[in-house]
Amino acid sequence: MSGSLPSPVQQGGAADRVPPGRAALPVAIVGAGPVGAVAALALAARGVEAQLFDARAPAAGKPDRRAIALSWGTRLALDQLGVWTRIGRADPINRVSVSERGAFGSLEFTREDLGTPALGYVVDYGDLTRACAHALEVAAIRTGWHTRVAAIEPGSEVLTLALAPEGEVSSRLEARCVVLADGAEGIDGGPAPERSARAYRQVALVGDVSSERFAPGRAYERFAGSGPLALLPRAGHHACVWVLEPDVAQRLLDAGPEALARALEAAAGPAFGAMRWLTPPTQVPLALRRAGRSPDPRIVPIGNAAQVLHPVAGQGFNLGVRDALGFAAAWPVHGSGRLPEADLLRALAGFARTRRADRVFTVAATDLIARLTAIDNPVAAAFRGLGLSAIDIVPRLRRRALEAMVFGAA
Ligand SMILES: Cc1cc2nc3c(=O)[nH]c(=O)nc-3n(C[C@H](O)[C@H](O)[C@H](O)COP(=O)(O)OP(=O)(O)OC[C@H]3O[C@@H](n4cnc5c(N)ncnc54)[C@H](O)[C@@H]3O)c2cc1C
Incomplete structure (x- = not known):
């Protein structure tokens, strides 16, 4: 299953370096888990093109029988996005x-x-990831399944993703901004933010x-x-x-x-x-895991890639959805043509600012409850x-x- 537009990866693994004269993709998203999918769907609803990559198959979900509680706020968002x-x-x-x-x-x-x-x-969790994959397909959002992002290479104007559809890096894709929605796993190569963990x-x-x-x-x-x-x-x-x-x-x-x-x-x-x-x-x-400051402001962690919470208050995914919606809402509306770099950086700084209070409060509150109840x-x-x-x-x-x-x- 994939978006009805075939991803470059699915077009036979040809090099995906964007040809001269064609603008780089506005947003590439690493991870088509529920948070990455919500980000792509919310961007698409605003007319912003994004492409996702996930190392797994679309229907696989995770071999994980976790049931998760979605808040009413999350339900409203999933409804609007067709999930x-x-x-x-x-x-x-x-x-x-x-x-x-x-x-x-x-x-x-x-x-x-x-x-x-x-x-x-x-x-x-498995039903949720399958529903997200289906909604991506219906919205014709390009999704490279079975494709691990092995590294992100920074450049002055664009970031380049090294894609490994068969385990080995065989193609590359250029994007103006990379959203990390890769859960707690993390990418080895490139300037991704440091992630700290406290068991x-x-x-x-x-x-x-x-x-x-x-x-x-x-x-x-x-x-x-x-x-x-x-x-x-x-x-x-x-x-x-x-x-x-x-x-x-x-x-x-x-x-x-x-x-x-x-x-x-x-x-x-x-x-x-x-x-x-x-x-x-x-x-x-x-464990409580948190991403530190991103060494490149165009690389933006959301969901579990930004913070993994104790499950005590059932807030991890709900917080990730708010990250994803916040990212889409912060993306600058602009006319045709290339989005100026200064506008992009201003929007990303705005995203970080508007998400800070919710993230800090939710992480601190769940951590405090986890410690007190132990x-x-x-x-x-x-x-x-x-x-x-x-x-x-x-x-x-x-x-x-x-x-x-x-x-x-x-
Ligand atoms: C026991 C337990 C109970 C929980 N209960 C709740 C609850 O009640 N309510 C709640 O809101 N939250 C709950 N959570 C938290 C919730 O499950 C997570 O916050 C949520 O699943 C995170 O989604 P995500 O999309 O950020 O990450 P993930 O679901 O981990 O998805 C990440 C995706 O990225 C892909 N990926 C990783 N690396 C790469 C790469 N290099 N290249 C390409 N793809 C890659 C993976 O294949 C995966 O599909 C619970 C967690 C636990 C452990």
Whole structure:
């Protein structure tokens, strides 16, 4: 599957260096994951030509059974860009309950608080990436699948991408600006920004669980001692993201499904009833990763390429979508002819400026929640419970927390 305009890569791997006299591509996007795809679709909606490259196949998604929660704000954006209706299954979140196991205090949000049909939706990551690939195809956005970007070579007027469709670099493409939407993986060659990583010394156990006590449409975030436990509503069960120390997680996995179910019940507390794992959980190591300043302002990281968050508040993809939309909105509108370099650089500086507050706040808030919820003692639990109640009863705090969760902190 590809855009109906064949990409140069798919035209037989001929050298893609733009011929003299033809302007370089305005934007090349490395990575056609959900964030790269949203950026390309949002640029296309403004009439800006972009081409994507992804090392994987379009239908492959990732071999990853992760369910992710999309906020109402993200749903609106995906709808406008033609992705939403192509997602196989999306289960609504009508209520979010945040609570501390074994301590007083909780926080509840409902769709009535927001006045929308849902607070958000839960989708499979694989469904989402397939829907994005389909929307790219329908919008005729050129997408070089099976094509790894091996390096970015800087030049005074253009950046050159070294493309490796068969593993070896066999073609090149020139662009005025390169958006890095390559997730946490990173490109080895060229002036990409440095990426720092701080491991949380935690893993997430990800799988589907059921309990008769789960309410349909209700998402739970339970602060369960050594780390948070998220339960996201699906049809007939909940998708579980349970954060634990790596050795504890491994011990539980080794002990087998029954022991794992009893441990999950103990972590959640009696209110959640008897639980059963419907799929064997997979382990995902957790780290906070951030891209530093780009050595070339025309190379712009977005989504997980810019920041990988702890999953505690379910914000990584939602933040990436806001990056992608912000990038498209910042691209300068200009008449026919070549976009002046000064206008391009001014627009990219504007993008960085307008995205700063949301990024800094969301990274800091999720990191703080991740650290606070990892402290396993009764005093910390009591303070966490009080904190939740304080947000719940102070209308201004409550509104602010809800808006940040659904629309970001910009
Ligand atoms: C357990 C867990 C639960 C989560 N839950 C939520 C949630 O509830 N809500 C939420 O908003 N977020 C959640 N997230 C985060 C969310 O999954 C990510 O933020 C999101 O998938 C990032 O999308 P992306 O497009 O930036 O990167 P990716 O999805 O990683 O896509 C990157 C793409 O780039 C391609 N690529 C990489 N390098 C190259 C190269 N050199 N050349 C060409 N292609 C390349 C890859 O093949 C891939 O397709 C969760 C994460 C985890 C781990």
